[in-house]
Amino acid sequence: MKLQNPHTNPIIRVAVAVIRHKDEFLLAMRKAHQHQGGKLEFVGGKIEQSESAPSALIREVQEEIGLDLQTDQLVRFGVIRHDYPDKSVELHIYQANLNNHQYQEFRHRTHGTEGQSLHWLGLSELLASADRLPKANVRIIDWLSMPSQIIISHALAHFAGIDEFINYYVDKLPNHAWFYLRPQADLVTTMQIYRAMRSKRADVQMIAGDGLYRAYQDEMAGVVVKISAKTLAQCEDVAFGLTQDIPQDIPQDVRLLLGVHDEVEVQRANRLAVNARVLAGLVSPVLPTLSHPDAPALSWDGFEKLASQLSMPAIALGGLSLCDNITAKQHGAIAISGIRGFL
Structure with a gap:
């Protein structure tokens, strides 16, 4: 197993929320004109210079889909570093466990605040959907496959x-x-x-x-x-x-x-x-x-x-x-x- 030569692109730090309620997961679809357009992704966004990853995640989730998360709902999952040909990303992954009220509010919501479509996937469907996600997100599916x-x-x-x-x-x-x-x-x-x-x-x-x-x-x-x-x-x-x-x-x-x-x-x-x-x-x-x-x-x-x-x-x-x-x-x-x- 050979290590790849590291890319020289600036690293973009991103906070990512694996939003779930029991064995259902909320994902958004990237718009066609965006990087990795048409792919399903876990909701999140860029971490600003003065922000912690949890703070950025809470802000981005609220801005993108209108969901208000609290810090105590977040469980750290890990960090993924991935090089695309045109950019390098460092994803800070957290599981966000919705309460029943949040789930009922969002279970029928079809679009986020920026017009992106929203999709609920069951765990088995998500585990079979690696080709529908950006490559940087695929490792998360591996993590979700782990037992207790x-x-x-x-x-x-x-x-x-x-x-x-x-x-x-x-x-x-x-x-x-x-x-x-x-x-x-x-x-x-x-x-x-x-x-x-x-x-x-x-x-x-x-x-x-x-x-x-x-x-x-x-x-x-x-x-x-x-x-x-x-x-x-x-x-x-x-x-x-x-x-x-x-x-x-x-x-x-x-x-x-x-x-x-x-x-x-x-x-x-x-x-x-x-x-x-x-x-x-x-x-x-x-x-x-x-x-x-x-x-x-x-x-x-x-x-x-x-x-x-x-x-x-x-x-x-x-x-x-x-x-x-x-x-x-x-x-x-x-x-x-x-x-x-x-x-």
């Missing part, structure tokens, strides 16, 4: 053998679960488990480590690849004088999750995400874990600090259970992940 939880497997040693491991997860995983296969076994054994899981539970979104993916890439279409902190440290950004990019045998359209533990890894993740298809950063360990009870933990405040610096959504990991879902979201997580207490 990711289940990580126990080590194979936790079970009596491979069959018990497979049968346990085949029986226990919820429908359409996201499942990180991490049996801490050799690659041949791990791939044997992977093949069995794919054949028995085709509905499950499998996540594999980058080592397994590189070894068996031809059999792993559709998998999400977890990039370890060690591999992330090897990633290249020419501008920073480092030596190599993400392994070249991982195609650029493969969806990635990145392991993040500190501010150095946050910066590495952000640089990689400029050109790679990064879904989220797995930020850990939030709390002490049973496997490493004495290892330093971030705490929720530490997690929130790192999450706020990531240019992609953050997933909380380490010492968590399903009961931590609300707390995690209050500290900036879009999802939680763990081994114990998730099944």
Whole structure:
């Protein structure tokens, strides 16, 4: 995966609102004469020099469609940097969750204040509409596809053998679960488990480590690849004088999750995400874990600090259970992940 040479266009900073009510999303259509005319887009506009991104978003949404948002309705999603041939943009993305009154007011509104048409799309329709959006907005669809939880497997040693491991997860995983296969076994054994899981539970979104993916890439279409902190440290950004990019045998359209533990890894993740298809950063360990009870933990405040610096959504990991879902979201997580207490 090669980094592209950066464009020399001035960067335009834009605040973007992913306006939603439950699983419905409000988008506007750009007029034919505009840049990317005829495309659906999330509502937003340019951030002025003296503005914060949330302030600009609230102002632009009110000016463009007449919707009054409050700061406490905004949840930071991430930052997307994209180069078009004629301009470069830096999009500051926030989810804006409408209350029932706002939804009822806007659910039948067909045009914004500038005459642009407005469209409500259900989540499944939106996820299938990448070609209807400007390229800079497509990453948002990836982010919206993320689940509220990711289940990580126990080590194979936790079970009596491979069959018990497979049968346990085949029986226990919820429908359409996201499942990180991490049996801490050799690659041949791990791939044997992977093949069995794919054949028995085709509905499950499998996540594999980058080592397994590189070894068996031809059999792993559709998998999400977890990039370890060690591999992330090897990633290249020419501008920073480092030596190599993400392994070249991982195609650029493969969806990635990145392991993040500190501010150095946050910066590495952000640089990689400029050109790679990064879904989220797995930020850990939030709390002490049973496997490493004495290892330093971030705490929720530490997690929130790192999450706020990531240019992609953050997933909380380490010492968590399903009961931590609300707390995690209050500290900036879009999802939680763990081994114990998730099944």
